[in-house]
Amino acid sequence: MRLSRYPINTMKETPAEAEVLSHQLMLRAGLIRRLAAGLYSWLPLGLRVLQKVERIVREEMNRAGALELVMPVVQPAELWQESGRWSEYGPELLRFKDRHERDFVLGPTHEEVVTDIVRRELQSYRQLPVNFYQIQTKFRDEVRPRFGVMRAREFIMKDAYSFHLDAASLQAGYRAMYDAYTRIFTRTGLTFRAVRADSGAIGGDVSQEFHVLADSGEDAIVFSDADDYAANLEVAVALPPSQPRPAAREPLRKVATPGARTIAELARQLQVEPARCVKTLIVDGGDGEVVALVVRGDHELNALKAQKLPGVAAPLTLASAAQVQQATGTEPGYVGLVGLKCRIYADHSALALADFVCGANEKDQHLTGVNWERDVQGATAADLRKVVEGDPSPSGKGVLKIARGIEVGHIFQLGDKYSRPMKAAVLDEAGREVTLLMGCYGIGVTRIVAAAIEQNHDERGIIWPQPIAPFQVILVPLNLHKSARVREVSERLYEELTAAGIEVLYDDRDARPGVKFADAELLGVPHRLVVGERSLEAGKLEYRHRRDSASIEFPAADARDFLRQRLAG
C-alpha cells in the first residue's frame, strides 16, 4: 500500500476526548474516529487490524469444529419475552418499535435467536453436539461508554453457542472452547490469563473469563502465587480465618465518638486498628425488610457475593437514610449490632473477632468490647468481603495476588437456561424428548485491538504484535524527490516484497525524514526498512524492528530473504 494513496491523518497532539492510552493512540494513528458516544468508525488502517484479529478467531473456531453463520442484529421482542430476558435485561437492551408498532431490540447477544434456530432445525440426538458462531456487530446501551472501543456501545463480538444432549458433552464442548480461546489469545500475541467468573446477565453455572493483563484494565483479577487458581475479584472466595475466635475479655462499653462516621475516623479517635472494628451496612432486602451486612473495618463488601444471599435484593442497594433510621434508630455511620432487630449476615473474618468496636445505634456513640453470642445473637456466617492481597488462596496453596485485567473473552456453561423456556429439544436414542444443554462463548473482537495496544506501546506509539499488525513492513525511503536511485530501489523493493506476499506499507510521501520516522513509530508497524543514499552508497539497506533501539544494515540485494527471515523469527 502506498501511503500517498492512503488518507491517514496522524496527529501530534492528543485529542481531548481520549483518556486511556490505547484510545489516544488509536485516534492519533488514525485507526478510529468517534461518531457519537460509544460509536466509532473504523478507518482503513484500523480495519486491517480488526480483520487480522477476526481471521485468527475464525481459523481457530473452525479448527475447533464450530460452524459459522450470521444472525440478524434486529431481533423481535417475542423471543426475548419467551426467554424471560425482555424484563430481566434492563435498559442496556435497546428497544424500539417498527412502523407497525411491533417491538424489536438491537441484539446485545444472540442466545434467543440461535436457540430459535436450533429448535427448528435440530430434531435428533444424532445431530449433536453442534456449535454455531458468528462474528458480528452487537449493541449494548452502556450506561457509560468509555475508553474508546474498549467499552463502546456498538462493538464487534465473536459469539458462539454450543448445544448438547448431556452434561458430559457440554463439558467437553466447553473444554474445546477453552482450548480454542487459549490458542486464539496466544496467536494474537497477547499476555492473558483465564479466570473464574460470575455469569451475570447471561446466566448459567460455570463460567470463565479471559483477561489481557494491563494496568489500565477495568477488572481486578486475583490469583494464587503457588498454583493456577485465578478468579475475578467479584467471585474470589475469602476463606474463613483458621484461628478460632478468642474468648471475650472486655465488658461492653459505650464511648463518645463525635463525628466518627467512617472507620478511619473511628480508628483514629479510639486508637484502635480498623481490623478491630466492624462496618454494618444496611441494605435493601427486596421484600420491604432491610438486612445488615457486617464486614471487618479493614475489608470491603463484595456486592456480588452479598446480593446472592437469600433475602438480599439484587442488584445490591444500600438502604435509604430513612430506612436506616427506622431499622436502627440512628443514621449511617453509627449503625451497630447490639439490639439490632433485622436479619444479620456477618463475614467470616468479622465473626472471628472478639472485643471489637461497632456503632451504638446512637448518634456520635460507638460500642467497644463487643462480642458475638454474648452481645449479638443470630448472625449468619457468610463470605461477604472482597479478598485482599495476602489472603490464603482458596485452592489451599499459596497466597493471593491481585492484578488488573481487560476482559476479552468469556465462556459459559448455560445448561438449560434458554433451551427450557424456549423448548429446544431433540429425541434421544430411546425416542424420548430431551431438553438441550447449552454453552455460550464470547470474544470482544474490537476490544482485543485496544487491549493489544494497552499491552504493547511505548512513548512513541503503538508496537503491534506481528500477527495483528496492519502491515508487516513499513518501507521508508528518504529524500525520494532528490535521489533517483532511492526512488528506483524503493519502487523495486515495494514491487518485489509485495509480489512475495509481504504486506508492505510504502511511505512514498514527499515528506521529511523526521516526519516519516515519527509516523512509522506511531503506526507501530513491526518491521521497518529504510532506503537512504547514505547506506545505498555501500549497497546496503537499513532494518529495524519497532522494539529495537538501533538499526542494522544488510545488502540491498538480499532484501526479500532477509525480511522473510525476520518475519518468521
Added chain:
RNA sequence: CGGGGUGUAGCUCAGCUUGGUAGAGCGUUUGGUUCGGGACCAAAAGGUCGCAGGUUCAAGUCCUGUCACCCCGACCA
C-alpha cells in the same frame, strides 16, 4: 442514573472576570529555501463562538433553558 467538568477553525487551546471589528500553535493549500528524527520564510483558505430564548444601542463574553461530549461511581465482550 447520581456527582464533577467542557463546548470558540480539521486538532490542541487562549479570549469570558471588566460586553464594543473572533485569535494563536499544529494541520491544510500555493510559492520559495531546506532535507537522516515531527524545518524555515512568504502568502492563503478555513469559524452560524453547541443550540434556543432573554437582557442591552451592542453578547463568544451577562441571564434562563436545552443539547452534546468527557471524567468519577453501580453494569459488561
